[in-house]
Amino acid sequence: xxxxxxxxxxxxxxxxxxxxxxxxxxxxxxxxxxxxxxxxxxxxxxxxxxxxxxxxxxxxxxxxxxxxxxxxxxxxxxxxxxxxxxxxxxxxxxxxxxxxxxxxxxxxxxxxxxxxxxxxxxxxxxxxxxxxxxxxxxxxxxxxxxxxxxxxxxxxxxxxxxxxxxxxxxxxxxxxxxxxxxxxxxxxxxxxxxxxxxxxxxxxxxxxxxxxxxxxxxxxxxxxxxxxxxxxxxxxxxxxxxxxxxxxxxxxxxxxxxxxxxxxxxxxxxxxxxxxxxxxxxxxxxxxxxxxxxxxxxxxxxxxxxxxxxxxxxxxxxxxxxxxxxxxxxxxxxxxxxxxxxxxxxxxxxxxxxxxxxxxxxxxxxxxxxxxxxxxxxxxxxxxxxxxxxxxxxxxxxxxxxxxxxxxxxxxxxxxxxxxxxx
Numbered sequence: 001x002x003x004x005x006x007x008x009x010x011x012x013x014x015x016x017x018x019x020x021x022x023x024x025x026x027x028x029x030x031x032x033x034x035x036x037x038x039x040x041x042x043x044x045x046x047x048x049x050x051x052x053x054x055x056x057x058x059x060x061x062x063x064x065x066x067x068x069x070x071x072x073x074x075x076x077x078x079x080x081x082x083x084x085x086x087x088x089x090x091x092x093x094x095x096x097x098x099x100x101x102x103x104x105x106x107x108x109x110x111x112x113x114x115x116x117x118x119x120x121x122x123x124x125x126x127x128x129x130x131x132x133x134x135x136x137x138x139x140x141x142x143x144x145x146x147x148x149x150x151x152x153x154x155x156x157x158x159x160x161x162x163x164x165x166x167x168x169x170x171x172x173x174x175x176x177x178x179x180x181x182x183x184x185x186x187x188x189x190x191x192x193x194x195x196x197x198x199x200x201x202x203x204x205x206x207x208x209x210x211x212x213x214x215x216x217x218x219x220x221x222x223x224x225x226x227x228x229x230x231x232x233x234x235x236x237x238x239x240x241x242x243x244x245x246x247x248x249x250x251x252x253x254x255x256x257x258x259x260x261x262x263x264x265x266x267x268x269x270x271x272x273x274x275x276x277x278x279x280x281x282x283x284x285x286x287x288x289x290x291x292x293x294x295x296x297x298x299x300x301x302x303x304x305x306x307x308x309x310x311x312x313x314x315x316x317x318x319x320x321x322x323x324x325x326x327x328x329x330x331x332x333x334x335x336x337x338x339x340x341x342x343x344x345x346x347x348x349x350x351x352x353x354x355x356x357x358x359x360x361x362x363x364x365x366x367x368x369x370x371x372x373x374x375x376x377x378x379x380x381x382x383x384x385x386x387x388x389x390x391x392x393x394x395x396x397x398x399x400x401x402x403x404x405x406x407x408x409x410x411x412x413x414x415x416x417x418x419x420x421x422x423x
Contacts, residue, residue, distance in 0.1 A: 009062060012144025012145045016068065016069035017079075018124070019077075033125045034075055038122075038141045039069030039081040041141070042068075042085055044085045046087045046089055046114055047088050048090065055090070065144070093105050102149065114147070118141055123139075124137060132383075140375070159322065163239060167276050172303070173208075175306075196209075201316075203319060205318070231269070239273045242276050248288070278303065285301070349369060370395075388422060
């Protein structure tokens, strides 16, 4: 089954808990803490893989989680780090969170880290110091990040074929390439886009046929609207006009209207207009071409894919246009200033936080590092609570909270954790 859009939830693996352990060896009566740290959770990566051509893997499975980190152990043994999870998608896949594009994976092997795993908690050996010689606590593992993302496939092709249903798009791609689309003599035969590699004079390019467009396709009518986005990445639009239809001028204008209504990209895309099924014209296509040119439609010539008329000439017209487009792209890229996709990086300082007060007086503290500390603190251990209070005092958050609270009973949250019982 072809699937060109999927929404899934991805979650990094949770970090493993740190260990509370004490050194116990014969003849060493004063053994100290030796609890090891927990392992880090795995991250979730998405990679473009040329061996994958649809998103059907994500049709039934909607949640993906990387491996959790192992728990720390005694004798300072570090927990095992969780394995990363690699999800594969076809080249040409957009990875989005809401309306924000996280990555545009166009080349085979490109990948992006979507969510990271949680940090493993420190064991009690980590907290030993001159003033804290017997720490009886360890950190809990940090939960892995989670987010809902949308995968949107835009086929990567050089030439996109458009036109009304049954104008000969699938027949053409089956004749000029090794693609074998299902073909029949009725509307909406093509239910999915078909890609074919075309060889011309020791060069090659990729051609894509798109399900037939009809009026109001850009508004969701018919089948073609589901695939208009695939044409956006094509270098050239090959617009076929079926000579067996009654009004070619109206057909051309209707399809152009749908392309322009869908996006600015399609409105300004290079276009090559050709007649299709010219074997049905007993007097040849010249007069039809002349009439269309007079009406302002730039028809370049005619073909009959079924009769193998004009297809080789068409490919020789398309090849230099495709090569020119590729040269323009290559020239627009500055090799000394590569475009790098950089994720948003939050401030990692413990003292970087914000305080807000709800209408009911509830105090809410937000900040990446302080929320991480709160999540990973074991509030069932007295030493863990003391360390938590020490950190709040060191960064001045205890005083800031006190100034924001109306009374000692006012609820206080750091992230999702209520902490006023530990102030």
